[in-house]
Amino acid sequence: MKDDSYYIKEVLRGDKQAYTFLINRYSNKLYAVILRMVKNHEDAKDLVQECLIKAYSQLEKYESTGSFASWLYRLSINHCMDQFRKKRFQLVELQEESNQINSASTPESKYLQKEKYEHLEKLLELLPQEDRMILLLKYTRDLSYEEISELVGQPISTVRNKIHRAKKKMRKQIMEEKGGYFHEML
Template sequence: MQEETLWIQEVLAGNKYSYTHIINKYKNQLYATILRMTKNPQDAQDFVQEAFIKVYHQLGKYDGKGSFSSWIYRVAINHCLDEFRKKSHHIQKVELSEEMYENPSHPEVIFLKKERSRQLERIVATLPEDERMIILLRYVNELSYDEISELLDIPVTTVRNKLHRAKIKMRKSVNQEGGYFHEMSSGR
């Protein structure tokens, strides 16, 4: 947090180079989150670039009260949601490439990992936007309930309730759909 504060101060003082530190620190996390929202790698790249431009222009509005990571996520996600509304963005399925997985030697292991990821992506994609966002922020970005609450500007109890409802819906989907996750959910 200390180094982020320093970078912000330097950017606001006119040192544009310091902004590259912020970009490098958050670009992969923001891309992963936005890719899961858009399901399209090109759209995700575009939205991340646009979000960083927006963050740059709004950097003076960051008041330091909450964590910078929550603030930057909020700006990026709000930008993405605004774009969805403007363009009536339709979620497209992304084909996951083999490079995204470890390189285990056995082809069957590769196939099972791909199938498991596809099924999980399908199940998460069926959730309403607000629940999907909370699932992604909690389990992909590993944010705490408090950070999600701050980021989405909703009470922590709402975060917990929506997360709980999302998990129930995902379990129902798993039970109906079957497949890899069905075996996992049957044991619980």
């Protein structure tokens, strides 16, 4: 199987069909990342399409020193952040994973789970958009500090500090609430 660099070179030589391979390879992964940031499946689809078009138009700026996936994710996250700044979209509420609450759950446990997610969303809303996004990348996508650093274009130390401060702010809020679902985080 040919790697990304082969297809990138073909696209840059004028073979627009070669971009189809890259789209097929990354569109679902991008969708998963972007869906975590926006509330709506349709908005996520639109953003993925915009990001892929933007990546195509800026492909000549890609430097093969890093992975294409990291470059594409960084470009996409920056594009989404631009959209957030324009107040076109709101950052995502934490979405329940599909089938996380299985059908065997009782109505009470479903309600408690929903209430827990709502509480977590309120805690996340306390954070600045960029910090919230970094926290979501860390804990919902399981990305390493290095990967997040590369995606958001900030030093690893900055990413670590932002995550630390975000968790500290959330902890402080939990302490002020004196209880709640996340009191055990302390």
